[in-house]
Amino acid sequence: MKLRKLISILGLTMVLSLAAACGQSAASTEQTQESTDTEDTADASEAEDTEGTEQEQQDGTVSEAPVKISGVIQEVGEDTLTVDNQSENAVSGEIILTIDPANTVLVDAQTGLPVQLADVSEGSFEAYLGPVMTMSLPPQTTPYVVVVNIPEDATAPQYAVASGELVMEDGYAVLEATDGRTYTIPEDVEIVPFRTRNIVTLQDLTAGRACLIWLDENETAEKIVLLEGVPGTASDAAETSGSETTETIQTEEEAVQE
DSSP: OHHHHHHHHHHHHHHHHHHHHHHHHHHHHHHHHHHHHHHHHHHHHHHHHHHHHHHHHHHTOOOOOOEEEEEEEEEEOSSEEEEEEOSSSSOOEEEEEEOOTTTOEEEETTTOOBOOGGGOOSSEEEEEEOSOOOSSSSOEEOEEEEEEOOOTTSOOOEEEEBSSOOEEETTEEEEEBTTSOEEEEETTOEEEESSSOOOOOGGGOOTTOEEEEEEOTTSBEEEEEEOSSOTTOTTSOOOOOSSSOOOOOOOHHHHHHO
């Protein structure tokens, strides 16, 4: 009788031990599965974010306003400008600007005409940079626009891309740029195209068009140069108007000779 009771007790103990072990194993398996599911969800979310960003970039729906810098040109190379950036909008000090004729507008601050890199002299400059800059020392980047030959007693034209259509108010047009700035433009403002002889008007300054704006002492536009498409997107075709045949203006010097 005692032997049977002892055997029963031992059997019950083994059953309980086995049940406990199974419970721990099941809990561990469940925890592992939950951890795996969490990691899979995080990976999937990250993948969706990446795909979304890539898709936005491909569709052109991401629009980053260019970064404006200014300072002094230190050296003019074959296809580069070495500058001393004195603004706080980007890394200060020496930066190498690679001038890509297909993607960079190099313009004279006084005339609004295109400039050949070889004709650029040391002096003040303003430039508008895209989102990409190398981590090298000095850093390097390809700018959208570089304004050179800025007189000491004058200001450089402002680069702007229209975020929408012009709004007319009491004989003036109001331009809101993608960088958030707003410009007041008289209806009779001087407006000319860049590198062409087409006839352009304020109606050609539509959403997505880029331009250079000269401002007077009252911060009102007194001259506009309408650019071809948007700098940095060489594949974009410029919208043109008027009946004249397009002619390319190569340099300021050639324009003066004509």
